[in-house]
């Protein structure tokens with residue numbers, strides 16, 4: 001073994017902090033930071049290192065001398081194996097504390113920003129069963145626990161319908177109950193698995209690329225509508241219809257039952273034809289009287305209830321009076337644009353995914369919104385002087401970029417256009433801090449509000465209101 005990676009044990013170390021990509025943080029005796037994957041701040045532990053770098057270690061707690069008072073018992077039997085809810089062992093109020101701290105640290109340290117008195121983070125009313133979309137994978141060689149491997153009992157059921165083990169593309173954890181999506185999500189998944197096994201329908205072999213059943217997506221909308229999409233690898237009509245017909249009969253509440261036959265290497269559905277087997281090819285989400293049509297490929301915020309809270313903060317920060325031209329950059333299916341349209345003179349949404357813009361236009365028509373226009377393309381190519389000449393100078397710009405943040409050219413264009421107000425929504429406060437850092441000569445941070453969309457995980461959304469400095 002190379003010296004660099006030789007394991008070290010640090011004893012009786014207090015875990016100090018949490019945040020960094022969901023890991024907790026301690027200090028090694030030499031002062032280097034240790035990122036730990038299975039501890040809670042306040043624990044006193046022995047740590048075995050798994051990685052050594054110049055500035056830090058990574059490790060796991062192997063012995064707990066004292067368990068933190070911030071701990072709580074995880075409610076899910078899959079905790080520790082599943083990558084989904086890594087903070088389930090920390091009480092929710094402490095999850096919120098560390099999320100807020102991470103956002104503030106990033107804005108101040110990475111962005112070098114002066115912050116106003118921070119608003120307390122907005123927690124999610126639902127701490128479990130808050131997701132409206134889940135994607136499960138089938139596998140014919142499920143991930144086995146250490147106990148199963150060590151046990152001399154023969155392994156009965158080798159199939160899995162569940163989630164990828166973090167960092168292992170070919171290992172699927174069979175899920176008995178997931179606490180992220182409300183029922184009938186669990187009931188549908190369990191039924192699909194048992195029916196498929198009873199009828200010898202084969203589960204996908206990820207290494208060999210064979211088998212019938214590949215993935216399943218379930219969407220549950222706030223309107224009560226349910227979409228199920230099964231992705232098959234092999235094109236076997238009889239077997240496929242056997243399963244779909246069974247689902248249709250067993251769960252009449254499914255309003256959209258669809259399938260895909262995908263024989264590509266990867267299981268992304270975005271370039272695939274989706275066939276509607278039963279019901280409609282879409283479901284509807286509803287927010288404040290607005291209806292959003294969601295098809296198999298549409299993006300919609302996954303915590304619907306908290307998305308509403310987020311959008312209200314955005315609208316509040318934008319402070320519209322009805323006379324403003326508002327740009328909604330990275331508009332997705334135009335949800336924020338439509339949400340603020342009633343309070344604006346005009347809204348302009350820009351987004352790179354053509355299907356999302358199609359949805360945005362159709363939804364705006366259905367919602368009788370006549371003051372919204374939508375444009376498709378890469379932001380740095382679309383959001384130009386020419387575009388602004390055509391659509392009007394924005395008074396307020398709302399921007400909600402993906403995790404990587406905004407392209408430098410987009411930030412430069414924002415500075416050039418220089419609207420009075422910018423509302424920046426972000427799911428990654430590190431890239432948000434970087435972008436805001438580039439804008440601090442021209443803009444002040446007036447408000448910063450973290451919003452928790454994903455309880456039990458380290459992810460956090462943050463909304464910042466910027467106003468232009470007076471010359």
Ligand SMILES: C[S@@+](CC[C@H](N)C(=O)[O-])C[C@H]1O[C@@H](n2cnc3c(N)ncnc32)[C@H](O)[C@@H]1O
Nearest residue numbers: 330331332335351352353377378379400401402
């Ligand atoms: C965080 S989502 C925002 C979605 C939307 N605001 C909402 O609340 O539903 C970011 C959006 O940016 C789009 N996007 C990513 N890169 C882009 C680019 N270079 N130009 C334009 N849009 C982009 C993505 O397709 C995605 O819809």
